[in-house]
Amino acid sequence: MAVFDDLKQAIISGNRAQAKELTKAALDEGIEAKKIVVDGVAAAMAVVGEKFRANEFFVPELLIAQRAMKEALSLMSGESVNHIGTVVIGTVKGDLHDIGKNLVAAMLEGAGFRVVDLGVDVSPEKFVETAKAESADLIAMSALLTTTMGSMKDTVATLDSEGLKGKVKVIVGGAPVTQSYAEEIKADGYAPDAASAVDKAKTLLS
Amino acid sequence: MRANTQSNMTPRFRVLSPDQIEDIYLAALEVLERTGTRVHHGEAVNLLRQAGCHVSDGNLARLPSALVKGCLQSTPERVVIAGRDRSRKLTLEYNKVYFGTGSDCPFILDPYTDERRRYTFRDVYHAAKITEALPHIDFHMSLGLTSDVPTQSYDRHQLLAMLQGTTKPLVITAVDGEGLADQYQMACEVLESKEEFARTPLFVVYIEPSSPLTNTKEALEKLLYAAETGIPAIYTPCPMCGGTAPATLAGLMVQCLAECFTGLVVAQLKRRGAPIIIGGLVSIMDMSSTIMSYGAPEMALLSAGMTDVAKWLRLPVFSTGGCGDAKVLDQQAAIEAAVSIAVAALSGANLVHDVGYLESGLVGSYDMLVMSDEIIGMVKRIMRGIVVDDEHLAGHVIDKVGPGGNFLAEDHTLAHFRKEFWQPRLIDRSRREAWEAAGSKTLGQRTREKVIEIIEDFEPAPLPAEQKLKAICARADEQYSKGDKALV
């Protein structure tokens, strides 16, 4: 359908305003929200993914496409837009580095997760409280300094003491973090970068 | 004797014209005045406020240009440091170039097994030994992050390992103000007096604000302590184009300079004349892998650009080279190291750090360090330039030898070749038969052999006061790392 071609193009080129406009137009015309999501939005993001893999698109193009996608989805009601899951994400206590965490958050959203971003310097208590309040499926934690990494362990312990271990999964990342560290602190997963974080999150929630 | 001659004693290189530097400098002042910077430390905020800065939202400080200018005036243009070997001084001043390692890489590639694993105290000690044994490495940073000691006091142990391994001057990191204070105490024990440290500091402290335009509590704590105590401080960010800084190289430089200036101003307000070194680890975000690229040509270019600015400001400068994104020592690592070392030398930066970094700063590589030492030797020969005078033009020798002759047995050749020609140690120029007879080794293999040789056979000078230093480490463990498990 022509309207989907234009919508797809708007998302692929990262044109937020146009994506929103075209989505509204489609809804006004009576087209089912689900159809718009599958044939318009998801189809566009598949093209974006392909272009990224082929080194035609880079991270900035990926991110603005995701932003346009978010605009489009914001117009459609909850039931027709199924989130894969809810993720609470943040940089651990004592640490202010967030560029990596921001990338992961953006990619998770782009992949269809609902993301609650707590920012930086987040205490274990805050992670767990928010996870409870938002019925989160996953807590994602980032650390750049070895002196702050220990906080990840505390978060897992707090989750456990609240009886949420297993119900809320934990994934960790950041330069000094490794697979074996994740295993040591009994996190559910580790990812070295944003793209694999998304894959890991999907696997954990499946 | 010639009249009216001007010679280049070395090659001359610059990235930016004076007008371009002005543009960047004035834009940095604008950013500090208009946008401001976050200052997460009460004392620092007060100092700034009292000096005339506008502070809003509790900790957003805007700095007037006149304040920055005044602080630039009082910051020393030269800093002299020396390690345990007090005779080898490094003078950080205009166009004097020194090379050194980088700090705190989480992982090592084991020199015996090639396994990628976390750094231990012993590994950090070996790294220091390697620096000590290499002729072209002038200063030392830990290279590895000591992981088999308590986490919250690891920096004291790390300093001990470095001091055991090398007598060269150090650039250290610190967990926080307390960590810096403990390490300062350790250094004064080694030098046996605070006056000796004050006169010629044993180490410089490396402090990193967060880009964009954010100064953490720990960073400012360390800065204030350093300023008060007379410890020279590198206060430099790690911005990356497109991520934590503008995607344009000039824009990154503007932001980076503003970030350095914030630390410089706070330090001067704490103690006028406190030694500050500006610069940064300046590069791009690779837009495919999202890493901060240590091997990108933009890294070398930005570093040289920042050096141009620092020289124009008459401030000592912290730069980068001898590092890369390669995962192992291969041709990519070789190109990344060679080009970045050459450009850093050409730019005239004072402390060129991160020699030995692989995998975008995740691996501190002994191989990369030793190979880079050889490269530095080559680059130094180029930086010595070409001497032009009658003796070196050798007209009389060429005339004597004449068309069709040869120069091998000439006195002139004998008199000059050792100085004119760089002598390779790891670089191989033998004929194929000889090379094959010696085992057909690549440079990588010869480098690894050298690494093992240093680890096994090289003995650094013993460290006096070792017991006192260990006691300080133990005290810190007790105070800050109680119940804390090491990473390894």
Added chain:
Amino acid sequence: MRVNQQVNHTVQFHLLSEEQLEEVYRAALHLMEYTGLDVHNAEARALLSGVGAWVDGVRVRLPSSVVEKALGSAPRSFTVFSRESDSSKDLHIGPGRFHYGPGPTCPNFMDPRTGEVRTYTRADARAVATVCDALPNIDFVESLGTVSDVPPAVGDVHEFAEMIAHTGKPIVAWSYAMEGCRDIHRMAVAVAGGDDASVRRPNYIFYCEPLSPLVSSKEAMDKVLYCAQHRVPLIFTPCVIGGGTGPSTMAGIIAQAAAESWLGLVVSQQLSPGTPFCMGGVVSCMDMKTMTFAYGAPELSLLQAGLTELAHYVGLPLWTTGGCSDSKVVDEQAAIEGALSVLFATFSGGDLCHDLGYVESAMTGSLQQLVTMDEAIGYVKRIARGIEVNPDTLAVNVIDEVGPGGNYLTEAHTLAHFRREFWLPSLMDRQRRETWEDRGRATMGGRAQARLTELLASHEPTPLPQEATDSIERVLTAANARAEH
């Protein structure tokens, strides 16, 4: 509006001051005037005598005014044209422009598939030309070998025939003897479409060499005379081995090289004023332990930069050297040595930088090294391009918008600029370790080999028109027949 601005559009690199260059220049003139050179060619000697040189037997001394006149008539800029209509492959030589290519006549060749070091065949000449045609940073073509599967006397002619059929980039040719020189010219003229076309729009460059120190052989001079006569752009390029065939001091090596090269200049300009001429050449030190000519030495970078500056000082383009190594294999040493010499050739603006792909001190030609150096050129060019400083790139408004603690990932400014500001690697790997492991843990050597294999398999150079092919065939037949006698 800012006024009174002076910006660096590229990085600025200077080795020698004006006065140092003047001193080296005078020293070279002094050598030519008072020491003189041995010219083993009667025709050339007669020519030089006619223009004011003093001739004693084979020894020729040239007053500096004679040399200065020749320097004045040689052009600083000229163009060598691609045989294709694609003008992006034309070679524009002039101030500020620099180009790269491989080198010729290596005794051995590294097999492009297996890495084995072996002899070189006609098929290899075809492969080298094809790869050069495909590589984005290679501008001109030389063979990286010596054809051995044809009668030895005509290896040069066959090499040229194979290469010209498989690349649209200009070839820098050489020959053993005059017959080869003439044959190559015949072929080039056929491709150009006639003698007149060849003079007005030359499509190849010819290079030949004096012998250090200060000697020109009969053949070398014959070739210079021939090229001048036919206005073929000419490179007369010395190869001075410091401490062996030249003094061990850098400045003396440069002065001697200049004197040797300018002998060819004077002869060519005297015969045919305005013939395009490139000064050369290959200058380095003798390694005093192994007695090899050190192609990978830092002194090579230094000397080439000095020679480049001298050439530009006197108004000539320079045939310079880089991307080469003393390593026996294409390893980290080959990468370091190649990258450093490419870096300094680029910074000093050496007009035509050759010998990329040379390893084992020029004993072996390697496409693997060439492919690696192609990447190094891209890398170095990004640095040479420098930093653009203007209100847009200073980005003060963007910094203000993003603010302390923000990020630039989705800024329109980032999207607008990152592709131009950042060099995109083709062979260098920046993936995280896990991804690198998943993808097979390839080193750069592995990736370079894969690229080479792919180029050889997929690149299709533009074929020659049938007429040209037929003419070339005729030249080859005649050459083979000649070789049989």
